[in-house]
Amino acid sequence: ETGVTQTPRHLVMGMTNKKSLKCEQHLGHNAMYWYKQSAKKPLELMFVYSLEERVENNSVPSRFSPECPNSSHLFLHLHTLQPEDSALYLCASSHALADSSYEQYFGPGTRLTVT
Amino acid sequence: GQNIDQPTEMTATEGAIVQINCTYQTSGFNGLFWYQQHAGEAPTFLSYNVLDGLEEKGRFSSFLSRSKGYSYLLLKELQMKDSASYLCAVKDSNYQLIWGAGTKLIIKP
Numbered sequence: 361e362t363g364v365t366q367t368p369r370h371l372v373m374g375m376t377n378k379k380s381l382k383c384e385q386h387l388g389h390n391a392m393y394w395y396k397q398s399a400k401k402p403l404e405l406m407f408v409y410s411l412e413e414r415v416e417n418n419s420v421p422s423r424f425s426p427e428c429p430n431s432s433h434l435f436l437h438l439h440t441l442q443p444e445d446s447a448l449y450l451c452a453s454s455h456a457l458a459d460s461s462y463e464q465y466f467g468p469g470t471r472l473t474v475t
Numbered sequence: 476g477q478n479i480d481q482p483t484e485m486t487a488t489e490g491a492i493v494q495i496n497c498t499y500q501t502s503g504f505n506g507l508f509w510y511q512q513h514a515g516e517a518p519t520f521l522s523y524n525v526l527d528g529l530e531e532k533g534r535f536s537s538f539l540s541r542s543k544g545y546s547y548l549l550l551k552e553l554q555m556k557d558s559a560s561y562l563c564a565v566k567d568s569n570y571q572l573i574w575g576a577g578t579k580l581i582i583k584p
Contacts (some may be wrong), residue, residue, distance in 0.1 A: 364517075401572040403518075403562070416571065428534065460505035460525060466517035466532065472568050 362372040362466035372473045373441065379435040381470050383451030383464045391457040393464065394426060397448040397471050409434065410457040439473045448472070477501045479575035481563050486581045487553055495548045495561050495578045503568025509537055509548045510562040512577065518562055521548070550580075558582045 361382055373379050385392065386426045393416040394406040409418035409428040423445075448471050451463040478500045487493040494560070506525040510518040517552060524530055524539035536549040548561055560577040565571055 400483070400576060402576045403564075403572075405571060408479050408571070426524060458570050460570060461523060463508060463520040464572065466519070 363465050364370075364453055365453060366449075366467035366470055368470060369468065370471045372475060373438070374475055375379075375429070375441060377441075378437070378439040381472075382450055383420075383434040383436075383467055385432055385434075385451075385453040385465070385467075387453060387465060389455055390455035391454045393452040393454075394434065395450040395452065397450055397469070399470050400407075401402065403450070408457070415457065438448045438472075441472075442467075443474050446467050446472055459465060477567060477573045479563055479565060479573055481561075481575040481578045483556060484579045484581065485578070486583060487550075489553055489555060489582055489584050491553050492549065492551050493553060493580065495563075495580065497546045497548070499546070499563070499565045499573070499575075501565045501573050502568045504541060505566035505568070505570055507537075507539055507546050508566075508572070509546075510564065512562060513559045517545045521561075525574035530564050553556075553582050555582050555584070573577050 367382045369452045381461040391410045393408050396404040406420045407426040410452050423440050435450040448469045451467040454464045480539045509521040511518045511521050512518040529538045534551045539546045542579040560579045563575040564572045
């Protein structure tokens with residue numbers, strides 16, 4: 361089952377680099393999400409897209425820039441990151457955003473280390 | 476503010492039963508989810524409760540009391556493969572998932 365895929369799986373970058381994370385879902389969903397997962401902390405919702413329109417931006421620093429070119433693809437562009445941005449970045453997708461019963465399907469994540 | 480509380484870590488014995496509790500305070504309620512996350516892997520969906528009561532699914536059951544802001548996940552006949560983190564999440568009035576920090580469950584032989 362490769363419902364939600366993410367690349368790369370691991371990324372090490374310096375604070376001056378620019379890189380992008382990619383997510384692709386093969387489930388026919390119309391909502392996609394970026395989460396940050398740090399050790400022993402709750403999942404932090406970063407961005408939500410529904411039908412390719414951004415509907416949520418939870419006060420995420422501008423050094424993180426999302427892009428959703430179509431309902432199957434989601435990118436997270438990174439630039440001038442800080443060491444505290446090191447974490448696991450998870451992508452997820454679901455059916456209709458406003459239907460409470462639909463669960464989210466997660467990708468395997470990108471383990472990001474900022475040096 | 477919105478808050479989900481669950482124990483940080485629990486230990487149980489193979490073959491036994493364990494109950495993982497979750498209490499929540501959120502702006503609105505549109506359902507509660509439990510996810511399982513093995514180390515280094517993606518969270519996977521276990522259960523969904525929106526009405527009070529018990530939902531049973533094989534060895535796993537989930538209970539909800541909306542008046543108490545409380546849920547639990549019950550795992551029976553524990554197996555070593557059940558060693559994982561269990562995440563509780565509530566959909567608030569904006570249909571956003573509010574997540575707990577997760578409970579790491581350690582199963583001992």
